[in-house]
Amino acid sequence: MSKRRKSQRAAETTPKREKVRDVFVPRPFEGLVDEPEWIALRELVPAASAPLRLAPALVEEFGERSVTLATVLPMAAPAMTKPDGRVFVGLQRHQQSGDVSRDLAEALLCALRTEPGDPVSVPPLPGPGPRLQDILVDGPLEITMHDGFEFWLDPGATDDPNVQASLERANAAIYPTVRLAAARAAYWCQVPEKAHVRWVLSEDEDTALDALARLGAAGSLLLGDDTRFAGMFRAHGRLVPVWDLPEQTPAAEWEEPVAQFGKRYAEALADSAPLDAAGRRARQGLLGRQLTLR
Numbered sequence: 001m002s003k004r005r006k007s008q009r010a011a012e013t014t015p016k017r018e019k020v021r022d023v024f025v026p027r028p029f030e031g032l033v034d035e036p037e038w039i040a041l042r043e044l045v046p047a048a049s050a051p052l053r054l055a056p057a058l059v060e061e062f063g064e065r066s067v068t069l070a071t072v073l074p075m076a077a078p079a080m081t082k083p084d085g086r087v088f089v090g091l092q093r094h095q096q097s098g099d100v101s102r103d104l105a106e107a108l109l110c111a112l113r114t115e116p117g118d119p120v121s122v123p124p125l126p127g128p129g130p131r132l133q134d135i136l137v138d139g140p141l142e143i144t145m146h147d148g149f150e151f152w153l154d155p156g157a158t159d160d161p162n163v164q165a166s167l168e169r170a171n172a173a174i175y176p177t178v179r180l181a182a183a184r185a186a187y188w189c190q191v192p193e194k195a196h197v198r199w200v201l202s203e204d205e206d207t208a209l210d211a212l213a214r215l216g217a218a219g220s221l222l223l224g225d226d227t228r229f230a231g232m233f234r235a236h237g238r239l240v241p242v243w244d245l246p247e248q249t250p251a252a253e254w255e256e257p258v259a260q261f262g263k264r265y266a267e268a269l270a271d272s273a274p275l276d277a278a279g280r281r282a283r284q285g286l287l288g289r290q291l292t293l294r
Helices: 003-013 035-043 056-062 100-113 161-172 205-217 251-270 277-287
Strands: 048-052 067-070 079-081 087-090 177-179 186-191 194-199 228-235 238-245
Touching (some): 035 228, 056 100, 087 100, 186 251, 205 228, 205 251, 205 277
Antiparallel strands (some): 079 087, 177 186, 186 194, 194 238, 228 238
C-alpha cells in the first residue's frame, strides 16, 4: 500500500476532533448580586479572597466542600485543590475564553472532580456548559483583602526556602490596595509617585456616562484639592472611573470625599432630563479620556 493511501486510510479511521466555538459575553457576571465586586476583584485588586457556596445539586454530588475565590493563584493557575479537599478558583489567569463566567465555572467543576491535592487540569476553551450563575448560591461576596499571597499556603509551607523565595517575589509585585467602605466596588491603590481611587460603577454604561457628564459640566468630578479625574475604562460591561490622588495621603482620608462624590453621582443618576449643551460637551470629553491601562 502506498504512503498516500495509508495516510488517506488513517484519516478516514481517525475520529474528527470537534471544534470548540468561542462566544464573547460582554457582561459575564451579569445577574450576580455583587457584579461590580466580581469585576473589581478580577480587574483592580491584587490579593483578595472570598468564600463561595456551591449550589445544592453540586453539594449533593461532591459533598460540602470549602471553595474560595482568589484574585490570583500560583502561576496564575485557574484552580487548585488542597489535600484536605479545599478548592481555590483564580479570577486572574493566563488562558481564557470569551465568557469569563463559563471559564470560572469549568475551573471549579474540574477542581471538584480532581483528587484532593492533585494538580487541576482545565481546558483553555471549555465550550458550552454551566456558568457561575448556575453552580453557585448567589449573594454578596465576603471579601478579605490580603497584604500578600500567604493565603495560598498551608501552615509550615514557608519553611521551604524555595517556596519562601517564590512567595517573596509574588508579594513584591503587589501595589498597596485598600477596599473603601464609602462606595461599593471602590478601591484605593498606591502606585509609584501617585495614588488612585478606582470605582466599578453598577449602572449600565450609557446611564453612568450621562451622570458623570452632568457632574463634569457642573465642575463636580473631582474628589478634592490636588486630585484629578484621570479618565475611565470599560471592564466587563461596566465603567470604571479613575482619579489621581496625592501619594502621601492615606487611603482612610478618601472615605469622606468618595462618600460625598457618591451622593453627587446618585443625584446625577436621578436626573432624567436630556443632557443640555454643556452636558453633551462634557460627555464627549469623557469619551475622549478613556483609559487603556488598569
